Amino acid sequence: MIVLLIIIGLLTVLLWACWSSARSYYQNGRIKGMDEAVQQIVRGIGRHYEMAARSTPSGVSNAIAEIKALLNQRxxxxxxxxxxxxxxxxxxxxxxxxxxxxxxxxxxxxxxxxAEGYLRVDLSVIELLQLSRLAHLGFLHMMPNYRGLEVQRFSDELDAQEGARSIYTLERVIPLKERPFVDPAAHYIWREQLISDWWQPPTPKRAEYVKDLRSLVTPPLTTTSP
Structure with a gap:
């Protein structure tokens, strides 16, 4: 009976030793694989920054140093x-x-x-359309040989406000030293004042003015007698 217990004890110790050895071998293999992977990563990072002639970022360098210190522990x-x-x-x-x-x-x-000497402005499609139309009309009226008779106006109050805001978007990005005016907000307020003064309840004088404008845009119909 005693011999049997001794044999069982020896087998138990042997099994525990084999299991511990296999487990340690497995853990060492995992650590070795991590070590090789980290070395490849470090080598690749170093080559990348050497080709770019730049130093390795401090965060990456610190993380690599901590991993190396951990792997060197025996x-x-x-x-x-x-x-x-x-x-x-x-x-x-x-x-x-x-x-x-x-x-x-x-x-x-x-x-x-x-690029140096250039400015970049973010504009919406509506602002681009407004600025394109206003720039074209402004160019025509700045030419001495322009003799256009057509009358072009904003369709409504919202259309005029969009045009005023589009112009203000351009004016406010002009460098302060290059501005031909002091405050772009003053121009914007002046335009808004024109808009608010015009789109008010109609008066007889304004109604007559609008009628005259329509007569310029739409020629009167002519009738022939039979």
Missing amino acids: HPLKTQDVERHHLQISLLADAIGEACCSKGQAEGVEMMAP
């Missing part, structure tokens, strides 16, 4: 050690992603920035 591996390696690799991935995002954003801003 002590019996535990489950927590593998989790720590996973955490450090995740931090390295976050640092690389943040560096890529910052680089892409900086290059995008540089690419979208206007």
Whole structure:
């Protein structure tokens, strides 16, 4: 009976030793694989920044240093050690992603920035249409040899307000030193005042003026007697 218990104890110890050895071998293999993967990542990052003649971002450098320090530790591996390696690799991935995002954003801003001496203005389709129409009419009336008789006016109050806002959008981006006027807001207020003064309840004088304008736009119909 005693011999049987001794044999069972020895088999138990042997099984535990085999299981512990296999587990340690498995953990060492995982750590070794992580080590090789990190080395390849570090080599690729270093080559990338060497070709670009730039230094490695501080966040990436710190994450790489922490992983190297963790991999250089020589002590019996535990489950927590593998989790720590996973955490450090995740931090390295976050640092690389943040560096890529910052680089892409900086290059995008540089690419979208206007050339020196130029300005960039964001305009909607309505503003472009308004400015195109107003610029064309302004050019015609600035030419000494223009003898146009057609009358072109804003269709309603909203149309006039859109035109006023479109002009103000251009005026306010003119550099302060280059402005032929002091305050673009004063021009905008003046235009709004013209709009509010015109689109009021009609008066007899204004109704007669509108009638005269319509007669200029639409020629009177002529009738022939039979």
